Amino acid sequence: MTIRLILGDQLNPLHSWFAERTPGVIYALFESAEELRYAPHHRQKMLAFLHGMQRFANRLRADGHRVEYWTLDDPRQCGSLRGNLEALRAELEAMHGEAVAIEYQEPDEYRVDQALSGLGRCASSEHFLTERDAVQRQFAGKKTYLMEAFYRVMRVKWSVLLDEYGHPEGGAWNFDAENRSAWNPSQHVPREWRAHHDVRELDARLDRNGIPRWGDAAAEDFPWPADREEALALLAHFVDVALPHFGRYQDALAEGHDYLFHSRISFALNTKMLHPLDAVRAAEAAWRKAPERYPLPAVEGFIRQILGWREYVRGIYWAKMPHYATLNYFRHERPLPDWMYTGKTKMRCMQAAVGQSLRTAYAHHIQRLMVIGNFALLAGFDPRELDAWYLGIYIDALEWVELPNTRGMSQFADGGIVGTKPYVSSGSYLHKQGNHCGSCAYSVAEKVGATACPFNSLYWHFYARNRPLLERNPRVGMVYRTWDKMKPDHREALLEQANSNLHKINDL
Numbered sequence: 001m002t003i004r005l006i007l008g009d010q011l012n013p014l015h016s017w018f019a020e021r022t023p024g025v026i027y028a029l030f031e032s033a034e035e036l037r038y039a040p041h042h043r044q045k046m047l048a049f050l051h052g053m054q055r056f057a058n059r060l061r062a063d064g065h066r067v068e069y070w071t072l073d074d075p076r077q078c079g080s081l082r083g084n085l086e087a088l089r090a091e092l093e094a095m096h097g098e099a100v101a102i103e104y105q106e107p108d109e110y111r112v113d114q115a116l117s118g119l120g121r122c123a124s125s126e127h128f129l130t131e132r133d134a135v136q137r138q139f140a141g142k143k144t145y146l147m148e149a150f151y152r153v154m155r156v157k158w159s160v161l162l163d164e165y166g167h168p169e170g171g172a173w174n175f176d177a178e179n180r181s182a183w184n185p186s187q188h189v190p191r192e193w194r195a196h197h198d199v200r201e202l203d204a205r206l207d208r209n210g211i212p213r214w215g216d217a218a219a220e221d222f223p224w225p226a227d228r229e230e231a232l233a234l235l236a237h238f239v240d241v242a243l244p245h246f247g248r249y250q251d252a253l254a255e256g257h258d259y260l261f262h263s264r265i266s267f268a269l270n271t272k273m274l275h276p277l278d279a280v281r282a283a284e285a286a287w288r289k290a291p292e293r294y295p296l297p298a299v300e301g302f303i304r305q306i307l308g309w310r311e312y313v314r315g316i317y318w319a320k321m322p323h324y325a326t327l328n329y330f331r332h333e334r335p336l337p338d339w340m341y342t343g344k345t346k347m348r349c350m351q352a353a354v355g356q357s358l359r360t361a362y363a364h365h366i367q368r369l370m371v372i373g374n375f376a377l378l379a380g381f382d383p384r385e386l387d388a389w390y391l392g393i394y395i396d397a398l399e400w401v402e403l404p405n406t407r408g409m410s411q412f413a414d415g416g417i418v419g420t421k422p423y424v425s426s427g428s429y430l431h432k433q434g435n436h437c438g439s440c441a442y443s444v445a446e447k448v449g450a451t452a453c454p455f456n457s458l459y460w461h462f463y464a465r466n467r468p469l470l471e472r473n474p475r476v477g478m479v480y481r482t483w484d485k486m487k488p489d490h491r492e493a494l495l496e497q498a499n500s501n502l503h504k505i506n507d508l
């Protein structure tokens with residue numbers, strides 16, 4: 001007899017485990033209080049995972065598999081995954097009088113990997129397009145791990161967007177120069193695909209068990225996909241209506257548009273309802289069938305996020321854990337202001353990005369990177385607290401993908417493994433990419449004074465205070481040349497303004 005553990009992010013019905021019904025195999029899914037508590041999670045995030053697990057268990061039962069699903073209310077609950085597994089094994093051994101083996105799929109998170117290690121046989125999750133150590137092997141001995149180099153290897157390995165001679169379609173590997181336009185407010189934005197589930201019973205279960213959480217539950221009309229069929233419908237809708245504009249508006253920020261032309265498939269991918277090749281092949285097929293409707297830069301840009309970035313950050317995670325979670329290159333220690341948990345700030349761009357995250361458990365990449373992450377880095381937020389924030393709030397947040405994006409790409413806390421320079425900007429970049437500034441209490445044109453955009457002075461404060469760590473970076477040198485050319489009293493006024501902003505950060 002064998003127990004096969006299925007984790008909340010392993011909801012792939014096509015896994016080879018399920019190809020046959022084996023009477024001696026029991027599939028086990030546990031709602032684990034330990035997992036739900038290890039970071040304060042957004043309500044929608046917890047509901048989406050538990051809802052997906054319930055659906056998955058029901059599907060397995062309907063397909064004739066034996067399933068044990070322990071809810072948080074189950075009297076046998078021990079709280080932790082390992083505890084529950086051991087309790088179920090003891091129960092089955094006592095009942096059947098024979099030894100019970102345990103099998104589990106390779107966990108994606110270091111913490112879970114450690115917790116389950118030694119319990120039984122570990123099988124592949126059959127999800128990713130690379131081995132855990134692929135990035136480490138490709139960049140052995142290098143300081144910076146260049147995503148672009150990794151991505152080209154992946155394009156060839158999986159034969160994606162290649163012509164008959166094995167060359168990149170369109171004559172280039174990357175068309176980003178043609179992507180990333182500023183927002184055009186007259187552009188029509190299609191409605192997003194959404195589910196309509198009632199998960200109030202689940203929400204009540206979380207309440208009953210005192211699980212701490214934040215953000216809107218949206219439990220009466222829950223929008224996130226619950227199984228592979230819904231995830232495929234979400235993907236098909238994206239390819240049909242949004243992919244043609246994906247590249248052009250990838251970095252746009254728009255008042256009143258939560259999703260723009262982004263796919264919202266990250267939750268479905270990270271729970272393995274979708275396989276990465278589902279998305280990659282669907283985008284490539286759309287372009288091959290109707291190149292006049294699907295610009296190659298849009299399709300290549302979308303594919304790069306999944307075939308490139310997603311696999312690459314996973315590789316960084318496994319190459320650098322557990323040390324990676326302790327990195328703090330700039331030694332930033334500022335606690336997060338209260339408005340990171342309420343959205344109540346006068347900075348319109350932050351209000352929109354944080355407010356939306358609380359309402360929907362989602363923000364698109366440029367909001368995560370160039371609005372919230374940008375401000376966090378300029379202001380010097382403690383990366384540990386910031387990690388917990390990102391890990392808690394987003395529907396797709398699992399440590400293997402959240403951590404390299406937050407510590408690495410967004411906060412440069414790894415000193416330049418993921419990125420070659422910090423992603424920071426003053427207000428002018430945000431003004432160029434979107435239309436928040438027009439309705440902001442601050443003026444993006446002003447650098448000092450009561451109504452000056454806080455990003456402007458904090459930008460210079462960041463570079464001035466971190467000069468010893470950044471000055472020799474060839475991609476940053478220009479910034480210091482500009483700073484040095486400023487009149488001393490202007491430099492001083494900028495630093496004073498930034499210090500005043502940092503002093504009253506809760507009131508910004």
Ligand SMILES: Cc1cc2nc3c(=O)[nH]c(=O)nc-3n(C[C@H](O)[C@H](O)[C@H](O)COP(=O)(O)OP(=O)(O)OC[C@H]3O[C@@H](n4cnc5c(N)ncnc54)[C@H](O)[C@@H]3O)c2cc1C
Nearest residue numbers: 262263264265266305310364365368369396397402405410
């Ligand atoms: C600070 C920060 C934290 C992040 N935390 C997470 C996280 O916890 N979980 C997560 O899945 N993504 C994370 N990302 C990456 C990215 O922002 C999200 O994957 C994306 O916004 C999800 O929305 P979407 O599905 O609409 O993506 P789209 O814009 O439609 O992109 C398509 C897919 O590409 C993949 N992708 C795009 N960018 C990245 C990236 N940088 N790293 C990995 N995959 C990527 C995702 O699977 C995404 O679903 C983070 C980015 C930043 C800057």
Ligand code: SF4
Nearest residue numbers: 347349427437440453
């Ligand atoms: S003025 Fe500054 S704070 Fe306000 S929306 Fe623009 S960039 Fe954001």
